[in-house]
Amino acid sequence: xxxxxxxxxxxxxxxxxxxxxxxxxxxxxxxxxxxxxxxxxxxxxxxxxxxxxxxxxxxxxxxxxxxxxxxxxxxxxxxxxxxxxxxxxxxxxxxxxxxxxxxxxxxxxxxxxxxxxxxxxxxxxxxxxxxxxxxxxxxxxxxxxxxxxxxxxxxxxxxxxxxxxxxxxxxxxxxxxxxxxxxxxxxxxxxxxxxxxxxxxxxxxxxxxxxxxxxxxxxxxxxxxxxxxxxxxxxxxxxxxxxxxxxxxxxxxxxxxxxxxxxxxxxxxxxxxxxxxxxxxxxxxxxxxxxx
Amino acid sequence: xxxxxxxxxxxxxxxxxxxxxxxxxxxxxxxxxxxxxxxxxxxxxxxxxxxxxxxxxxxxxxxxxxxxxxxxxxxxxxxxxxxxxxxxxxxxxxxxxxxxxxxxxxxxxxxxxxxxxxxxxxxxxxxxxxxxxxxxxxxxxxxxxxxxxxxxxxxxxxxxxxxxxxxxxxxxxxxxxxxxxxxxxxxxxxxxxxxxxxxxxxxxxxxxxxxxxxxxxxxxxxxxxxxxxxxxxxxxxxxxxxxxxxxxxxxxxxxxxxxxxxxxxxxxxxxxxxxxxxxxxxxxxxxxxxxxxxxxxxxxxxxxxxxxxxxxxxxxxxxxx
Numbered sequence: 041x042x043x044x045x046x047x048x049x050x051x052x053x054x055x056x057x058x059x060x061x062x063x064x065x066x067x068x069x070x071x072x073x074x075x076x077x078x079x080x081x082x083x084x085x086x087x088x089x090x091x092x093x094x095x096x097x098x099x100x101x102x103x104x105x106x107x108x109x110x111x112x113x114x115x116x117x118x119x120x121x122x123x124x125x126x127x128x129x130x131x132x133x134x135x136x137x138x139x140x141x142x143x144x145x146x147x148x149x150x151x152x153x154x155x156x157x158x159x160x161x162x163x164x165x166x167x168x169x170x171x172x173x174x175x176x177x178x179x180x181x182x183x184x185x186x187x188x189x190x191x192x193x194x195x196x197x198x199x200x201x202x203x204x205x206x207x208x209x210x211x212x213x214x215x216x217x218x219x220x221x222x223x224x225x226x227x228x229x230x231x232x233x234x235x236x237x238x239x240x241x242x243x244x245x246x247x248x249x250x251x252x253x254x255x256x257x258x259x260x261x262x263x264x265x266x267x268x269x270x271x272x273x274x275x276x277x278x279x280x281x282x283x284x285x286x287x288x289x290x291x292x293x294x295x296x297x298x299x300x301x302x303x304x305x306x307x308x309x310x311x312x313x314x315x316x317x318x319x320x321x322x323x324x325x326x327x328x329x330x331x332x
Numbered sequence: 333x334x335x336x337x338x339x340x341x342x343x344x345x346x347x348x349x350x351x352x353x354x355x356x357x358x359x360x361x362x363x364x365x366x367x368x369x370x371x372x373x374x375x376x377x378x379x380x381x382x383x384x385x386x387x388x389x390x391x392x393x394x395x396x397x398x399x400x401x402x403x404x405x406x407x408x409x410x411x412x413x414x415x416x417x418x419x420x421x422x423x424x425x426x427x428x429x430x431x432x433x434x435x436x437x438x439x440x441x442x443x444x445x446x447x448x449x450x451x452x453x454x455x456x457x458x459x460x461x462x463x464x465x466x467x468x469x470x471x472x473x474x475x476x477x478x479x480x481x482x483x484x485x486x487x488x489x490x491x492x493x494x495x496x497x498x499x500x501x502x503x504x505x506x507x508x509x510x511x512x513x514x515x516x517x518x519x520x521x522x523x524x525x526x527x528x529x530x531x532x533x534x535x536x537x538x539x540x541x542x543x544x545x546x547x548x549x550x551x552x553x554x555x556x557x558x559x560x561x562x563x564x565x566x567x568x569x570x571x572x573x574x575x576x577x578x579x580x581x582x583x584x585x586x587x588x589x590x591x592x593x594x595x596x597x598x599x600x601x602x603x604x605x606x607x608x609x610x611x612x613x614x615x616x617x618x619x620x621x622x623x624x625x626x627x628x629x630x631x632x633x634x635x636x637x638x639x640x641x642x643x644x645x646x647x648x649x650x651x652x653x
Contacts, residue, residue, distance in 0.1 A: 087473070089488065145380070145381075175392065175393060176388070178396055202384055234370045266613075280477075299484075321535070
């Protein structure tokens, strides 16, 4: 249905552009506004449904109010959702921190050192990134079973770091490419070491790059399902992904409660994006892929 | 800016600075020790990522490669069986059905999300009241976890009492079983994937469009170019590089996608929406056949790498032009 609307919007945009000549401005603007509004409303239906259903009285509820927060109270008392939330947050934040700490210096090497070894490394990162996660999950499962890291949040965090690392390194490298080397050369002239120029010149100017990388790693870790479903077994170790899924399977018809858990789960990434979307750019991923 | 980095790189390449630290004529006045200190620093910078790459990415792939020619399971490594797993997999009808669906899913996912993303990026590049707000709101399908959106789509379409089937019924379309009819389930999963992915494409295309000089359009208009002409002759060539890159990335995302399919349909009905990844997952974790499961993943990866290389060559060509 949304495809149709968009096709229609293309036609509208084209015709607006044509009629714009005599009356530049207002009219075309508002037409485009209406098109954008219609598309946005249709696109957001599934997300709005989550929020609306979570606020409706659930099955067996005694309240007569049309909108209620009792679902949220109910899930925190009857399920482990607080624990799942803490697990998800812990796993994700540690993943983000390690990814950035590992990728920041590695991206510098990719950006500044140009030789066969480094471009080979970059290619390996690309190939590894394009492999299906299933291939990596099987051997790691066998390995982790031997060292008690199955059904462990530490184990899951380690794998998340592995799966976010390649993209994180590219994103950092792409950002460093935009920092002129002359700035560093000046620092070297003053007797600064490579490490010194990296921390004092490059890193200090790379906050937007670090933020983009951190946001991307956050989304990858927070939104993962496959790794969590394979590795996490016991309820108190669930992340929200698996928690929501198992809760949904047990209470498939009690939409109020299910959607309340869903709202809890989507809030962190949505809040993150609401505040930081200006700092987030995916352009860097493509740029670094094509440049090497 | 792109050209300046390229010049930088060429210059750096000439100087030969890098991990191996050969040459470096103009840094020769800094003592030899200085060059190797730089090389050591860079090596130290790369080391943590190398270590994790080997442990978490390369080791598993090699191990999986070994498992693909053995008859083991998740506990027992089993015996060497040669290419039996591969021949078994390639002669299974379910493998070819999964291949077919993976191709459909990928083509619809890549081009559907690209088309919608591009149109929205073009729309929001013009002056639209509250344009900034739309840009953020339209990213939500990509930002919201797939588990959440799959749950919501389930609510929307899964049973005859769900809102969309009810709507279809009210419009006189009869009982539309979005997830129970094989073909309709395939369509639903593909539409779901497009819904999840178009914001990513929108961001990619918006950042590509941002680099196109607006004055070029004015000049083209002066010369009497129509809107369609300036789109096809100016915009498209200028963003073709980013377009190819976004296609490569989205192809990888789609072929490797697991949750979008698995959470909405579980691969059903009657395996209609079983992609290669879902088939591989089931073979390993539900039927406990590691060898065939990994063999499926490897065949898939091989095809993926070939497609990526073809598209990558295309980017190179565009770069040279």
